[in-house]
Amino acid sequence: VVDVRGLRKIYTLGQEEIGALAGVDLRIDVGEFVAVMGPSGSGKSTFMQIVGMLDSPSGGSYHFEGRDVSRLTADERAAIRSSRLGFVFQSYNLLARTTALENVELPLLYATHPVREREQIARAQMQLLGIEHLAKHFSNQMSGGQQQRVAIARALVNGPALILADEPTGALDTKTSNEVMALFGELNRERGITILLVTHEADIAAYAKRIVRFRDGLIISDRINDQQ
Amino acid sequence: VVDVRGLRKIYTLGQEEIGALAGVDLRIDVGEFVAVMGPSGSGKSTFMQIVGMLDSPSGGSYHFEGRDVSRLTADERAAIRSSRLGFVFQSYNLLARTTALENVELPLLYATHPVREREQIARAQMQLLGIEHLAKHFSNQMSGGQQQRVAIARALVNGPALILADEPTGALDTKTSNEVMALFGELNRERGITILLVTHEADIAAYAKRIVRFRDGLIISDRINDQQ
Ligand SMILES: Nc1ncnc2c1ncn2[C@@H]1O[C@H](COP(=O)(O)OP(=O)(O)OP(=O)(O)O)[C@@H](O)[C@H]1O
Ligand SMILES: Nc1ncnc2c1ncn2[C@@H]1O[C@H](COP(=O)(O)OP(=O)(O)OP(=O)(O)O)[C@@H](O)[C@H]1O
Ligand SMILES: [Mg+2]
Numbered sequence: 001v002v003d004v005r006g007l008r009k010i011y012t013l014g015q016e017e018i019g020a021l022a023g024v025d026l027r028i029d030v031g032e033f034v035a036v037m038g039p040s041g042s043g044k045s046t047f048m049q050i051v052g053m054l055d056s057p058s059g060g061s062y063h064f065e066g067r068d069v070s071r072l073t074a075d076e077r078a079a080i081r082s083s084r085l086g087f088v089f090q091s092y093n094l095l096a097r098t099t100a101l102e103n104v105e106l107p108l109l110y111a112t113h114p115v116r117e118r119e120q121i122a123r124a125q126m127q128l129l130g131i132e133h134l135a136k137h138f139s140n141q142m143s144g145g146q147q148q149r150v151a152i153a154r155a156l157v158n159g160p161a162l163i164l165a166d167e168p169t170g171a172l173d174t175k176t177s178n179e180v181m182a183l184f185g186e187l188n189r190e191r192g193i194t195i196l197l198v199t200h201e202a203d204i205a206a207y208a209k210r211i212v213r214f215r216d217g218l219i220i221s222d223r224i225n226d227q228q
Numbered sequence: 229v230v231d232v233r234g235l236r237k238i239y240t241l242g243q244e245e246i247g248a249l250a251g252v253d254l255r256i257d258v259g260e261f262v263a264v265m266g267p268s269g270s271g272k273s274t275f276m277q278i279v280g281m282l283d284s285p286s287g288g289s290y291h292f293e294g295r296d297v298s299r300l301t302a303d304e305r306a307a308i309r310s311s312r313l314g315f316v317f318q319s320y321n322l323l324a325r326t327t328a329l330e331n332v333e334l335p336l337l338y339a340t341h342p343v344r345e346r347e348q349i350a351r352a353q354m355q356l357l358g359i360e361h362l363a364k365h366f367s368n369q370m371s372g373g374q375q376q377r378v379a380i381a382r383a384l385v386n387g388p389a390l391i392l393a394d395e396p397t398g399a400l401d402t403k404t405s406n407e408v409m410a411l412f413g414e415l416n417r418e419r420g421i422t423i424l425l426v427t428h429e430a431d432i433a434a435y436a437k438r439i440v441r442f443r444d445g446l447i448i449s450d451r452i453n454d455q456q
């Protein structure tokens with residue numbers, strides 16, 4: 001699904017150059033469940049944004065489902081993002097002044113569902129995450145963990161082939177975190193959905209089958225998770 | 229320092245009334261280190277915002293350092309917030325298009341420091357949190373955990389009497405989390421600063437001397453932490 005070679009990302013800040021990724025090699029096959037860990041500032045979110053085609057690398061190559069992403073048009077990348085990928089942002093990125101339900105329905109607008117069906121699909125997804133009662137709340141009328149679950153529901157609602165989740169349980173209590181991870185585990189096991197998930201909590205990473213560790217913009221270890 | 233009785237908070241949402249706090253009683257004395265835990269949506273942030281005088285309750289009473297907060301003027305509350313309180317928001321609340329250094333310096337603007345001294349104080353605080361090298365980065369040019377540490381530095385820079393930290397380690401890796409908690413522990417032990425800290429991670433709560441648990445807008449347990 002994902003194959004990156006020598007991936008580099010440099011941010012320029014005035015005179016300074018910040019090397020966020022210094023040459024990352026990683027291959028993820030269909031149906032894998034990979035946890036990404038590493039210190040704050042080590043390049044995890046930068047890596048996720050490039051894999052999610054929300055940003056482009058400064059160097060190296062990235063093939064998604066065998067296609068060289070750098071040769072895709074902006075429209076082709078947008079089409080892949082809306083139909084094949086589900087992205088849970090570290091900062092949730094919900095639309096302000098928009099209800100929870102409208103946020104979850106957003107990815108369905110790209111597909112061809114009638115309005116009633118769209119609302120049903122979105123509500124069913126919210127129910128799986130215990131937030132259906134918040135459907136009419138606006139984003140700023142919910143707690144941190146409730147907003148995070150809206151962001152997760154939005155990422156899952158389209159039945160993506162690849163889920164990219166950046167710290168999806170950061171604001172959730174232990175019980176709710178375990179419910180979300182059980183849902184991810186089920187999507188991976190029963191529907192073969194590929195999952196790439198950033199976390200800094202070891203008990204969340206324990207749900208994954210493989211753990212990749214970043215440090216200073218490089219992958220320093222990549223191991224099968226034998227804790228399962 | 230903090231004494232609340234029968235504290236209630238109701239949010240009105242169209243026709244609906246959301247009871248976020250249903251009658252909270254809590255007393256915190258000078259020099260205590262209290263962790264607040266509880267499920268997502270149980271009222272923790274709502275409680276912290278009222279204690280931090282960023283919002284007012286719907287019912288009940290709140291005395292800060294012996295003074296009835298409901299009888300204070302808006303100016304008096306703002307003066308207390310800028311000189312006696314340090315608030316770490318769950319969503320960081322950094323000013324956009326403002327550098328990390330300017331964000332940390334913000335509380336110092338209310339006091340009477342010359343410009344050079346202000347920058348020195350802010351940089352020293354950032355150094356304690358391992359983020360001084362990010363001084364000239366804008367808020368949206370940093371990782372999640374780096375933004376969170378800017379929010380922590382901003383809350384501490386004025387030497388507050390009471391620190392209110394809402395999930396201050398949510399985006400930090402284990403090593404960085406422990407460094408932040410060690411800093412809080414030192415401020416509490418050596419300078420007698422009172423700390424009220426929300427977390428959903430048991431190993432973060434373990435640094436506190438007392439653990440208060442919320443559920444559905446009420447405190448359901450309040451115990452000395454004998455794990456220390
Ligand atoms: N502005 C608002 N308008 C309406 N309801 C709100 C508002 N802010 C919070 N709520 C509701 O009040 C309840 C308590 O929210 P609060 O943010 O205090 O929870 P929390 O314990 O901090 O949760 P989390 O651990 O997810 O951050 C939630 O059910 C939430 O939906
Ligand atoms: N837009 C940007 N401009 C400049 N530098 C940036 C930008 N975004 C990120 N950086 C820098 O790139 C490095 C990697 O950031 P990234 O967000 O990928 O880290 P991370 O591993 O996700 O960290 P965290 O665990 O704190 O979320 C950091 O040092 C950060 O300061
Ligand atoms: Mg990140």
Ligand SMILES: [Mg+2]
Pocket residue numbers: 143144145272273274318394
């Ligand atoms: Mg909260």
